[in-house]
Amino acid sequence: MSEPRPSLWSTLVEAVRGTEQDLTQVPVSRAVLLLSVPTVLEMSMESLFAIVDMYFVSRLGDDAVATVGLTESLLALMYAMAMGLSAAATAVIARRTGAQDHDGAASAAVQVIAIAVVMSLVFGALGVVLAPSLLRVMGAEPGVLAMGVGYTRTMLGGSATIFLLFVINASFRGAGDAAVAMRSLWLANLVNMALAPCFIFGLGPIPAMGVTGAGVATTISRALGVLYQVVMLRRAGARLAISRKHLAIDLATIRELMNIAWGAALQMLIETASWLGLVRILSTFGSKALAGYTIAMRVAMFALLPPFGFANAAAALVGQNLGAKQPDRAEQSVKTVARYNVVFLGAVGLVFVLVPQWFVGRFAEDAASLAVGTQALRIVALGFAFFAYGMVAIQAFNGAGDSTTPMLLNLASFWFFKIPCAYVLARVVGMGPAGVFWAIAAAYTVQSIAASLLFRRGKWKTKVIA
DSSP states (O other): OOOOOOOHHHHHHHHHHOOOOOTTTSOHHHHHHHHHHHHHHHHHHHHHHHHHHHHHHGGGOHHHHHHHHHHHHHHHHHHHHHHHHHHHHHHHHHHHHHTTOHHHHHHHHHHHHHHHHHHHHHHHHHHHHHHHHHHHHTTOOHHHHHHHHHHHHHHHHTHHHHHHHHHHHHHHHHTTOHHHHHHHHHHHHHHHHHHHHHHHHOBTTBOOOTHHHHHHHHHHHHHHHHHHHHHHHTOTTSSSOOOGGGOSOOHHHHHHHHHHHHHHHHHHHHHHHHHHHHHHHHHTTOHHHHHHHHHHHHHHHHHHHHHHHHHHHHHHHHHHHHHTTOHHHHHHHHHHHHHHHHHHHHHHHHHHHHOHHHHHTTTOOSHHHHHHHHHHHHHHHTTHHHHHHHHHHHHHHHHTTOOHHHHHHHIIIIIIIIHHHHHIIIIISOOTHHHHHHHHHHHHHHHHHHHHHHHHHOGGGGOOOO
């Protein structure tokens, strides 16, 4: 007699607690929930960093909000590198986990952590020294420069916490232990919610540091999340456990990781650098327009990060099933995740289209910023349903170790289409900031359609990873 099928509730509880199931053997729908639920919750926590900081910083005025927006645009370059490494970590560790090579997975985690440490030290040092110049290049007005250099230095200088939080969580997800990744961000966010107002406005012996305090609180909180991750990596017998025998440098694995990471990093750099181009265009319309855009994008990202969780789960499932020599199951997993994503993000997009001012108004103190932010959120949300499918397809390529296809898609969609379209609509046609927002929605729709067509061709199934 077959065992009774677990209920939806028991599956959700198991997903949050952490599962010992082999995700290549249980039913696909159950495997998707076991991995995607904690990954979605993890991404929700990542989005809270932005929302919490924006909530408090918005009380300091438009220059403070613009500072955060410009710094986030600069940090996006670091996020791109961290996410490139994360994609490589997920692809290699998931493939080895699916093949039941747990020592190989642990060794790969050590190598990617070592790469992350070296890269973050270089980027952090450059960020501290060049912070004022970088803000000027981004078009920061005098008020933003006077207020924001300390915040920018703190965030760029603390890049090690960003790199490590990303790559270690990607390693856990690749191994199928997404619950640990989720808890690390829960911890970091709880600490950030407590520390942010203390460092921004001052409390007892803690002086009021203004917008710089937001950077200090976020960096401390992320560091505590990394500490938790390291403790979890040392657990004997865990799904991903690092012991002394795994600590040797493995050049072959490093080469494999970098072969995937460079394409994934370029993929993210192309996308994030295109956002810098948009910010540069918007900065010509003044701090009010930039502040409204920044708020709208923070709200949008709060909604988009959980769907990114679904997409990251798809990447891990693709890697594990390819490692287990089950390519058709990998494809089925992606299609299942994509259906969930379209329903979720389509519903959120509809709400944003109908009542964007309610969300933007929580953060915008000025009527002009509120008007721009409302317009931005409504227009960008029109493309959410398309984006929901596209992000899953993109991550499926990454999970298979094919980071080149998404890189080329991003280059075509964001540099050959989005930037020129934004400039023409905003400056030539005369639509102003709205032209930039329409270009964003159109670019992600084009990317999603192209990604879905390429995914259906199935060449990703034959990608070989050592």
